[in-house]
Amino acid sequence: MSDMSATVSVTPQGFAVAGYEKLNYDFKFIDNVFDPSKSDLANCYTKWGRVLAVMDENMKSLYGPAVQAYFDFHQLPLTIHAMPVGEKAKTIASLLGIVDAMNSFGVIRKEPVLVIGGGLVTDTAGFATACYRRNTNFIRVPTTVIGLIDASVSIKVAVNYGNYKNRLGAYHAPIHTFLDFNFLKTLPIGQVRNGFAEIIKISSCADIETFNLLDAHCEELIATHFGRADGSSKEIKEIADKICWNAIKVMLELESPNLHEIGLDRVIAYGHTWSPLHELVPQTPLRHGHAISIDMAYTATIGKELGLMTEEDHTRLLKLFSRAGLSIDHAMFTDDVLEKATAAILKTRDGMLRLATPGPLGKCTFVNEYTIENLKQILATHKTISRGHPRQGDGLEAYVDATDTGEGNKEEILKEIKDQQKNSLKELDGYPKKQVHEALADDQAPNGSMPVNGVNGHANGLSNGHASPVAVESS
Ligand SMILES: NC(=O)c1ccc[n+]([C@@H]2O[C@H](COP(=O)([O-])OP(=O)(O)OC[C@H]3O[C@@H](n4cnc5c(N)ncnc54)[C@H](O)[C@@H]3O)[C@@H](O)[C@H]2O)c1
Numbered sequence: 001m002s003d004m005s006a007t008v009s010v011t012p013q014g015f016a017v018a019g020y021e022k023l024n025y026d027f028k029f030i031d032n033v034f035d036p037s038k039s040d041l042a043n044c045y046t047k048w049g050r051v052l053a054v055m056d057e058n059m060k061s062l063y064g065p066a067v068q069a070y071f072d073f074h075q076l077p078l079t080i081h082a083m084p085v086g087e088k089a090k091t092i093a094s095l096l097g098i099v100d101a102m103n104s105f106g107v108i109r110k111e112p113v114l115v116i117g118g119g120l121v122t123d124t125a126g127f128a129t130a131c132y133r134r135n136t137n138f139i140r141v142p143t144t145v146i147g148l149i150d151a152s153v154s155i156k157v158a159v160n161y162g163n164y165k166n167r168l169g170a171y172h173a174p175i176h177t178f179l180d181f182n183f184l185k186t187l188p189i190g191q192v193r194n195g196f197a198e199i200i201k202i203s204s205c206a207d208i209e210t211f212n213l214l215d216a217h218c219e220e221l222i223a224t225h226f227g228r229a230d231g232s233s234k235e236i237k238e239i240a241d242k243i244c245w246n247a248i249k250v251m252l253e254l255e256s257p258n259l260h261e262i263g264l265d266r267v268i269a270y271g272h273t274w275s276p277l278h279e280l281v282p283q284t285p286l287r288h289g290h291a292i293s294i295d296m297a298y299t300a301t302i303g304k305e306l307g308l309m310t311e312e313d314h315t316r317l318l319k320l321f322s323r324a325g326l327s328i329d330h331a332m333f334t335d336d337v338l339e340k341a342t343a344a345i346l347k348t349r350d351g352m353l354r355l356a357t358p359g360p361l362g363k364c365t366f367v368n369e370y371t372i373e374n375l376k377q378i379l380a381t382h383k384t385i386s387r388g389h390p391r392q393g394d395g396l397e398a399y400v401d402a403t404d405t406g407e408g409n410k411e412e413i414l415k416e417i418k419d420q421q422k423n424s425l426k427e428l429d430g431y432p433k434k435q436v437h438e439a440l441a442d443d444q445a446p447n448g449s450m451p452v453n454g455v456n457g458h459a460n461g462l463s464n465g466h467a468s469p470v471a472v473e474s475s
C-alpha cells in the first residue's frame with residue numbers, strides 16, 4: 001500500500017514535480033494461519049465478502065482443502081486459481097492466466113488477491129497484481145524457506161522472459177504478509193536446504209549471532225525442517241524461530257532503505273554474482289541454493305586470499321555448506337564460465353564487480369579490484385580446497401527435480417513430495433542428531449562414494465535434461 005505526496009511548481013519553461021511515495025506494509029508471524037479459529041487473515045476479507053486466491057498446483061493439492069475449509073468456516077466464498085509449478089512456469093503466460101482469473105472474478109479496485117506459495121508464485125502473482133489496472137492490492141502467505149525469509153521479505157515481483165530471469169518485473173508491496181513457518185512441515189528437504197543457503201548468505205555477511213546458531217545446529221535444523229517437522233524438539237523450534245526472525249529483520253534493515261535497488265552495493269548479493277550461470281550450465285539445472293553456495297564458497301576463498309577472512313573462518317564457512325548438504329564447487333564451474341558470468345554481472349552492476357564478501361565473518365566488504373587472471377587462479381585454489389571436503393565439494397540432491405519443475409505426472413510428483421516428507425521424518429525417529437549428523441558428517445569418504453540420492457551428476461529427479469530458462473538473475 002502506498003501514499004503519494006507531490007508538489008507542482010512552475011519553472012521558466014514549464015513545470016516541475018517533486019514527490020515521494022510513502023509505503024506501508026507489514027509482516028505478521030502466525031502459526032497455522034488457516035486454522036479456522038484464527039481470524040487474522042479472514043478479517044482482511046470480511047469487507048469484500050469473498051476471496052480470490054492464487055496458488056501453484058502442488059500447493060493446491062496439498063493445502064487447497066485446508067484453505068477451502070478455512071474460508072468456508074468464515075463464510076467467505078473462495079475461488080482458487082492454480083498456476084503451473086516450476087521456474088519454467090514463471091512466464092508471461094502464467095501471469096496472463098492470473099489476469100484472466102482476476103477478470104473472471106471481477107476483482108474490485110483495492111480488493112486484495114491472496115497469494116499463497118513459494119517465491120515462484122509470490123513473484124508471478126505479485127507481478128500480475130502490479131500490472132492489473134496498474135496497481136492492485138495483494139496479500140502474501142509464503143510457504144517455502146526462501147519465500148518466508150527472502151522472496152516475501154522484498155517487494156520485488158517478476159517473471160522470466162526470453163531466456164532472462166526476472167527480466168520483467170516491478171517493485172510492488174503487498175498490504176500484508178502472513179509468515180506461517182508451519183508450512184515447512186511439508187516442504188521437501190531439498191527446498192529446506194535452498195533456504196538454509198540464503199540464511200548462510202545473510203548471516204555470514206551481516207549477523208554473526210545468527211551464523212553461530214546455524215553453525216551450532218545445522219544438521220538438526222535441516223532434518224527438522226526448521227523445527228516444524230513432527231517430532232521436533234521445543235528447543236530446536238525456538239532456535240529455528242530465532243534464526244528466521246533475525247534473518248528477516250536483517251534483510252528488512254538492509255533492503256528497506258534501498259527498496260528500488262538504486263544503490264548497487266548490496267550485501268544480499270553475496271553468492272549471486274556467478275550463480276546464475278551455475279543454475280544454467282548443467283544440463284539439469286542446479287537448485288538455486290546449491291548455485292549460490294558454490295558462488296558463496298568461491299567468493300569466501302577470494303576473501304581469504306585477499307586477507308579479508310581468516311583461514312579458520314574460511315574453513316568453518318565451507319564446512320557449514322558441506323554439513324548442510326550444499327555444494328561448494330561444481331565440475332562445470334570452469335574458467336570459461338567464470339569469464340562469461342563476470343562479463344554478465346558487470347552489466348547489471350554498472351560496470352563494477354561489487355563483490356559482496358564476508359570479511360570478517362559477520363560483516364561485508366565489497367571487492368572491486370580484480371583481474372580475470374587472478375580470479376582464475378583463485379578458482380584453481382578453490383577447487384583444490386573443495387576436493388578436500390566431503391563428497392569432493394558436491395552437494396546432496398543438488399539438481400532440480402519434478403517437484404521443482406512440475407514436469408511429469410502430477411500424481412507422481414505429489415507422491416514424490418509425500419515420500420520425501422516421510423523420508424525426512426524417518427530421520428527424526430528417536431531424535432535425529434546422531435543419525436543425521438552421521439549422514440552428513442564431514443568425515444564421509446571424500447571420493448563421493450556415500451550412497452546418497454541426487455549427488456551432483458546424478459539428479460534424483462523425475463525430469464532430466466531440460467534447459468533452464470535462466471540467464472542472468474537479479475537476485
Ligand atoms: N522477489 C524476491 O526478492 C525473490 C527472492 C528470492 C527468490 N525469488 C524467486 O523465488 C523463486 C523460487 O522460490 P522458491 O524457492 O520458494 O520455490 P518455488 O516457489 O518454486 O517452490 C518450490 C517447490 O516447493 C513446493 N512448495 C511450496 N511450498 C510448499 C510447502 N509448504 N510444502 C510442500 N511443497 C511446497 C512448490 O510447489 C514447488 O514445487 C525463484 O523464481 C526466484 O527468482 C524472488
Ligand SMILES: [Zn+2]
Binds near residue numbers: 272288292475
Ligand atoms: Zn537467492
